[in-house]
Amino acid sequence: MSLREMQLVRRLQERDQRAFEEMVRLYQHKVYNLVYRMLGHPEEARDVAQEVFITVFKSVDTFRGDAQFSTWLYRIAANHCKNRLKYLGRRSYKATGELNEAIEGELQQAAPSLTASHVDGPETTLEGLELERLVQEGIRMLDEEYRTLMVLRDVENLAYEEICTITGLPEGTVKSRLHRARMALKEYLAKHLG
């Protein structure tokens, strides 16, 4: 942990409001981006991201400094997303289980089928915004456990070691689940982009 982080944590533990504001200012965009990519909805993302910082402030006394402060923050954010997704899932928020069925299919077959329907479309016709929209939509259709890994690794570009600390999963599990999620999302894109 850097000296700056250590000082910030100490001031947070002393209930320094300015330290709290500094911490929120410092990490707001990282947390918001992560939460948005996990939930796919701006209002939900803002609400959950704010709750993440409240949890950080409430539980900062339990932070031991074993990991980076940002890793601890990401863990809290991931847990908040998980809980919100469960809550929203009970309220039928999720659009479809299409991709999770694809993952289940992969688990059974060990590898996806190669069919004539999966032909590459011309790359030049792909608009960046359309691709982004489809990727975000695809991420939203993944189960939480797959979604978290994909966002942490492929969107946030975190190292595997950090992802293992955040999720509490062994590296092998992280990698195999991530690969399944990528393959499912690849199929989803191929289906929608041609």
Added chain:
Amino acid sequence: MDHAQAIELFSAYTESELPPEQAREVEQHLQSCIPCRREYGQFQRLMAGLHAMPRLTAPPEFVQGVVARVRKRSGGRFFAPRRLVDRIPYELFSLLMLGLLLALYLVMHMSQPGHLQLP
């Protein structure tokens, strides 16, 4: 190396996590297998799409929103030094309970037959 084996290694290959020999096998398979090459092209497109996703920024007034939420929820107590009365003093309760149990034990022990009873 067959299709299934090659496809299982796409992630590790893309992230340069394969030993050189295995990476070469994947490359050789991709050169000779058109369906796998197509699959790998789609895979690369996905990875490029994921990495190119723009970094979103929190909405304006986000910081003030969090601070206001903290103040509202805690009645202003969050930004004040913690006092003993702000939480249940479990340590004090534990000590009191231990003292009570010790006193109870001593009373029971002293009142057992065979012990000298004080007048």
